[in-house]
Amino acid sequence: PPPAAQIHRLLRQHWGEARLQRLHDIGRTAAKLGTPAYLVGGCVRDLLQNHPAPDTDLAIEGDVRAVAEACTAQLSGMQCTYHPQFGTAILEYPDGFRLDLARCRVEHYPAPAALPEVRPGDIVADLARRDFTINAMAISLDPGSFGDFLDPHGGRMDLQHGLLRVLHPLSFVDDPTRILRGLRFAVRFHLRLEPGTHVLLKTALARDIFARLSGARLWRELKYVLELDDLAGVFEKLDAWQLWPLLRPVPPKSETLLSSMQRGQQEIAWFHRHCPGEKLFDTAVLLTLIWRHIPWAEAEKRLHCWPVTDGHHILRDLQFLSEVSEALAKATRPSAAAQLWASLSLPGILALLAEHPESDAVAESGRHYLLKQRGLKSPLSGRDLQAMGLAPGPQLGKVLRRLYEAHLDGEIEDKETARQWLIRQGILPSIQP
Numbered sequence: 301p302p303p304a305a306q307i308h309r310l311l312r313q314h315w316g317e318a319r320l321q322r323l324h325d326i327g328r329t330a331a332k333l334g335t336p337a338y339l340v341g342g343c344v345r346d347l348l349q350n351h352p353a354p355d356t357d358l359a360i361e362g363d364v365r366a367v368a369e370a371c372t373a374q375l376s377g378m379q380c381t382y383h384p385q386f387g388t389a390i391l392e393y394p395d396g397f398r399l400d401l402a403r404c405r406v407e408h409y410p411a412p413a414a415l416p417e418v419r420p421g422d423i424v425a426d427l428a429r430r431d432f433t434i435n436a437m438a439i440s441l442d443p444g445s446f447g448d449f450l451d452p453h454g455g456r457m458d459l460q461h462g463l464l465r466v467l468h469p470l471s472f473v474d475d476p477t478r479i480l481r482g483l484r485f486a487v488r489f490h491l492r493l494e495p496g497t498h499v500l501l502k503t504a505l506a507r508d509i510f511a512r513l514s515g516a517r518l519w520r521e522l523k524y525v526l527e528l529d530d531l532a533g534v535f536e537k538l539d540a541w542q543l544w545p546l547l548r549p550v551p552p553k554s555e556t557l558l559s560s561m562q563r564g565q566q567e568i569a570w571f572h573r574h575c576p577g578e579k580l581f582d583t584a585v586l587l588t589l590i591w592r593h594i595p596w597a598e599a600e601k602r603l604h605c606w607p608v609t610d611g612h613h614i615l616r617d618l619q620f621l622s623e624v625s626e627a628l629a630k631a632t633r634p635s636a637a638a639q640l641w642a643s644l645s646l647p648g649i650l651a652l653l654a655e656h657p658e659s660d661a662v663a664e665s666g667r668h669y670l671l672k673q674r675g676l677k678s679p680l681s682g683r684d685l686q687a688m689g690l691a692p693g694p695q696l697g698k699v700l701r702r703l704y705e706a707h708l709d710g711e712i713e714d715k716e717t718a719r720q721w722l723i724r725q726g727i728l729p730s731i732q733p
């Protein structure tokens with residue numbers, strides 16, 4: 301294992317002297333309360349990888365609340381949130397540095413894919429309940445052994461050799477979400493399955509283990525997978541681990557889906573650049589592309605179980621995308637194109653943009669719709685038209701629609717050009733000199 305001095309150096313390098321000091325303080329405070337404290341899980345893995353860790357998890361063998369409150373009492377401006385139902389606490393320092401504290405625990409899975417029953421345990425048991433060896437390492441914060449590295453399952457070697465390995469044979473059966481968590485780690489850190497773990501994955505899949513998982517738990521993990529930047533890596537793992545059936549009945553045949561999804565990522569980035577602050581559910585764009593050319597019922601079946609935000613919009617878009625795409629290719633007037641674009645949800649629009657080369661006419665009309673036409677308001681309201689002498693009624697509605705289309709087509713710009721347009725159309729009498 302790396303000597304404590306090396307761990308010190310990594311901690312100092314990534315977090316700086318001041319934050320390192322805080323870890324010393326916590327270790328001392330916990331020791332005074334008679335309990336050891338450890339850095340655990342993802343943050344240890346990330347530290348060894350030289351990746352800065354956004355969240356920092358601490359495992360405490362004793363009373364989490366007592367440790368969290370004692371730490372809070374030592375520093376003004378520090379916030380402590382205790383969650384009694386989970387026995388966890390969050391410490392937030394005035395500069396935003398955040399530590400998540402949890403009690404060391406043992407887990408027992410009463411049935412495959414069920415949520416575990418937990419009871420307190422020590423650090424060794426806590427590491428043994430974890431998903432992969434690379435996530436089952438700890439660093440002691442105890443004053444007597446600060447920086448000591450605990451790696452009972454060989455996580456550091458696996459990380460060095462690029463291997464993803466579970467800790468015990470029932471790991472995937474206990475918790476199938478680990479398969480998708482594993483996929484994320486494998487993509488992020490370029491790992492491959494250790495052969496024994498690959499066999500366990502196949503066994504779990506042969507037992508149709510995902511069928512036991514709630515749609516909510518499955519979707520939560522799939523969403524994280526689809527949020528990864530490296531879609532080529534995701535595709536490679538979905539192929540190799542034979543996980544496509546989770547998303548669609550058959551794996552995509554060619555590179556087409558991958559490139560359209562990569563284009564989808566670019567469209568999402570383009571949209572956020574040009575419409576900052578506007579809400580967009582990015583993942584819906586990718587789901588739309590994944591389901592674009594498969595039977596609609598396959599998407600419906602999945603969305604029936606998964607709590608996907610605005611899933612019904614995705615289903616509606618999937619029904620009309622081909623039709624809209626064909627009609628757009630034929631639309632000659634900007635107003636006709638705008639109406640077609642308006643029939644899709646925002647993710648549906650971006651999915652369609654992703655299917656078209658950047659400079660093609662449909663893509664251009666889509667961008668024009670998003671940036672220019674979408675927020676356009678008619679320069680004259682129904683009230684304005686009545687003030688000009690038009691009678692209220694269905695005819696007025698028709699004029700308003702035509703006026704709006706002329707506006708979308710760039711024929712009118714403001715109230716005055718609108719008035720002239722109404723005269724040219726014979727809707728308003730021309731003023732005699």
Ligand code: CTP
Binds near residue numbers: 357
């Ligand atoms: N863990 C686990 N099984 C799960 C979920 C979590 O064993 N189904 C353990 C792992 O040891 C993991 C730790 O809990 O390292 C913290 O989980 P989480 O914060 O979800 O993951 P991180 O490893 O911190 O990864 P990330 O960098 O993606 O946050």
